[in-house]
Amino acid sequence: MYRCTLLLCLSLGALVKCAAGSDWCYSGCEYSPTHWHEIPHSSCGGNRQSPIDIVTSHVKMDPHLDNFTFVNFSSQRVIKNIINTGHTVKCNLENDQVELSGGGLNGLYSTIQFHFHWGDTKHHPGSEHTVDGHRYSMEMHIVSLKTGLSVEEALNDPEGIAVLGFFINATEDGDMFGPWDSLTSYLVNLTDTDVTLHNISIDDLIGNVDRTRFYRYNGSLTTPNCSEAVVWTVFHEPINVNKKLIERFPVHMKVTNVYRPVQDLGTRHVFASPATPLPPGHSWCYDDHCEYSPSQWHLLPDSQCGGESQSPINIDTKHIVVDEHLDSLHLYKV
Numbered sequence: 001m002y003r004c005t006l007l008l009c010l011s012l013g014a015l016v017k018c019a020a021g022s023d024w025c026y027s028g029c030e031y032s033p034t035h036w037h038e039i040p041h042s043s044c045g046g047n048r049q050s051p052i053d054i055v056t057s058h059v060k061m062d063p064h065l066d067n068f069t070f071v072n073f074s075s076q077r078v079i080k081n082i083i084n085t086g087h088t089v090k091c092n093l094e095n096d097q098v099e100l101s102g103g104g105l106n107g108l109y110s111t112i113q114f115h116f117h118w119g120d121t122k123h124h125p126g127s128e129h130t131v132d133g134h135r136y137s138m139e140m141h142i143v144s145l146k147t148g149l150s151v152e153e154a155l156n157d158p159e160g161i162a163v164l165g166f167f168i169n170a171t172e173d174g175d176m177f178g179p180w181d182s183l184t185s186y187l188v189n190l191t192d193t194d195v196t197l198h199n200i201s202i203d204d205l206i207g208n209v210d211r212t213r214f215y216r217y218n219g220s221l222t223t224p225n226c227s228e229a230v231v232w233t234v235f236h237e238p239i240n241v242n243k244k245l246i247e248r249f250p251v252h253m254k255v256t257n258v259y260r261p262v263q264d265l266g267t268r269h270v271f272a273s274p275a276t277p278l279p280p281g282h283s284w285c286y287d288d289h290c291e292y293s294p295s296q297w298h299l300l301p302d303s304q305c306g307g308e309s310q311s312p313i314n315i316d317t318k319h320i321v322v323d324e325h326l327d328s329l330h331l332y333k334v
Helices: 034-037 151-155 181-189 204-205 248-253 295-297
Strands: 004-007 017-020 068-071 078-082 089-095 099-102 111-118 138-146 159-170 214-219 230-235 239-242
Touching: 089 248, 099 138, 111 248, 181 204, 181 248
Parallel strands: 159 230, 159 239
Antiparallel strands: 004 017, 068 099, 078 089, 089 111, 099 111, 111 138, 138 159, 214 230
């Protein structure tokens, strides 16, 4: 029997519970992604798994997804260190210094770390989420825990963890001397020993991405044990980074394709903030020859077709109630 231990390994989504003796990987071991659900005490076979493919024609606008409030994202003193976990590159933050709220989140969250996912140097992009099937070169995840909750409580709360996902797009002529150059300069000979990181803020890395444009859905951590405790925010606009800097991740870390394949959305819905551009012209029909037949009308953006006062109805005469105020109808010629 495996004994289950709680590991405070903030590698992918947040805190990971896994079984002793059951090391997981992205390739080349017993517990690769297609077998993560077999890990003892794993939630990786659940119905609320991440990442997903965001199909923009199915996304619904949510007016409650307002602007975020970011506390100390601009500070160059809150990144405590950078570490190679063996699965990713992770930057830990100073305790209780960085906070996140708004954006439709239910409460205040304390930001604890951020980390990255990538492909290989030439042929395979490595973002975890995809948009209409498109996979970006990399993805950055900023992880926050709901304030007031212990680690174990956060892992068991469906909204215990908030993760901000930023796509990273490889460019041919991006800045080679800015914050991303500074960050990736630490990757040379980076080990599992903490290395102090100076003079870079989270805002420096995010750059001019429009943070009012984002997608929202409920999901999970994307590494074992895949706890279904994450409120996901995936931003519409990518961070543009020179491809030579992106190549430093697989080259210096000597691991490639560190991302989980997309998971089935199932019955979940993906929502978008009001500022997020969605595809125009969602066609509907009465038959089954289009995407939105009558049984799917409730999925149309801004649709009220799933409401409780819909028409038409079947008028069952056995259950009609007489209303004395409904007198004769008079028609007048105009």
